[in-house]
Amino acid sequence: MRNLLRIRELPIAVVLVAFFSIAALGNHQLFSFSGLHDLLFGSSIICLLVSAETLIIVMKHIDLSIGSTIGFASYIIGKNASNGHGLLYCLLLGIIFGLAVGAVNGLLVAYFKLPSLVVTLGTLYLVRGLFNQVAGGDFINSDKVPHVLSFMASHTFAKIPYLFIVAFVLALIVGFYMRNFRSGRDLYAIGSNLPAAYLAGIKVEKRTFWAFTAAGGIAGLGGALLIARFGQAQANSGLGIELGVVAACVVGGVAIAGGIGTVFGAIIGALLLQTIVLALGALGVSQFWQGVVNGALLIAAISLDKVLSSRSQRTQIMRVSE
């Protein structure tokens, strides 16, 4: 198992390093502390959200609602902060909101047995609609963002942006949980073979429910990072971010077919996507290509995954027949 995991993330890490180096050869500015800072800072939101999405995708589910959740959470945090409430109170509200959305998703997926795609599409819509309704044309600007958050956005610890440290610490926790805890391993079991997971006595409903709830909570916490990073919150905050998150996970080796992948792989995937964006910018390619590259890379990653998995399956069959 350990070897397998290592093999799975190694290629993508190699690609990341190779790509970064090639891009840095083309533009020396990239290969510096400021280049590294841009990379980590720019990808911090996605890096945080992949922890949530990995929990879900390894169970062979998907959560599309995190973009709406993180957006609304950032507005809740910003609005309450500008009303004079303390940071902790605002953070707590954001997280509770995220947990609530996640719990709704989890309830419908785990106990009502509804397809997660449809459920989270629905909540994506609902939450965004409510968000627009509540926020309207309201605009939380940077001087209303809590000081701690704006400090975190503009400062670094040992040349590493604070925002990325938050995302990375969370990834460490989630990654450790998924690797070492029994309930974490259960998520993999659910994703790789559901009937077998039932037969093995895994509490599928409970695990699914709590994974969705946790994912929502992480997205709620992400609201703080979102408002810190952009210094503002408005009705379209976080719009469409779920696409980038799913892309990062899949590129980072979290199989959309469930049961495979780690948070660290997903973070490497997020870094790779961000490197490509930066490299394109550094090489003078228009910013508008970013969406194209993300989409194309996602498709390429799924295709590659398909090719690799069918190859390993073939070797398995051969081994059995020998």
Next chain:
Amino acid sequence: MNFLTRIRSSIGWDKGVGALLVLTIVIGSLVTPDFATTSNLGFVVQDIGEIMIIALPMTFLIIAGEIDLSVASALSLVSSSIGYSFAHGVPFGWALVIGILVGLATGALNGFLVNYLGLQSLAVTIGTMGLFRGLCFVLLGSNPVNQLPDFWTGLGINNIPGTFLPWSFLLIAPLVIIALILLHFTRIGRWTFAAGISSEAANFAGIPVKRFKFFMYVATGFMVSLAAIVYTLRFASASPDSAMGYELTTIAAVLFGGVSIAGGFGTMWGVIFSVIELGAIRSVLQLVNFSSNALQIVSGSLLLFSVAVPKVAEMLKARRETRVKTPTPSLTSSRSVE
């Protein structure tokens, strides 16, 4: 809930949606005198036109067990390429032809990736969704093309002379009828259901499933390009952020129309009713001065509602049956999740 179960098993979900539509119309005309007018009917037709056009092939796709999340981005890409070619001196008529070709290409790409590379349609179309939307911005930057010829935009905005119906009705009505006949009265429709129930069995029965689904995606691309033309003319503008969220509205409408997300089950009637119902609800809400965000909330709720209610009814039914008969192990219910 007993009542709901009975409705589902006796008269069917699609007719229930039809009944709901009648109810909405009655309530709408009671709530506001502006609802049941011919001019508002014309407005509703115009309002739901693109959704209706895309919902038709989406019904086929979902019944066949696939999905396409890229339709809205593809619509926007077709619209952008029409705008781009027109802005670069191509006569507008030819720009429309280019748009249709682009639409066919988007469908062919999805169809190729899903059927010949064997990738999951959900994942693939999330990818192409981003890809197509990105290409829109590459084509147009952030500048929409607005100066479209008056003759064409007139077609998008004006009604057919002497009637209250917009010109797009002439396109949509035949398409709806064709889709209805194709799904329920031809071999293509039977193949669609067969592919959705069991792709493998359909293959063994001699249906060229891969090629069939490939052409289904190409047809989706074609319909998307028609929807894009209607959209572009109606707003007299081609902009890279067109039709944001239309894929969700369309899928919500199809599922609310009683089509099963698991494939193999559904009727075209239900979907047609459901799209009109969506337009009717939206119209009532607008006429009583509800905010425009209401549609997002309504679509989201309809989507959740339409998957949750049948499931709950099914679970209750299963529970009742187990109480009567010998208790079934919990494993059977878990298997149906797959």
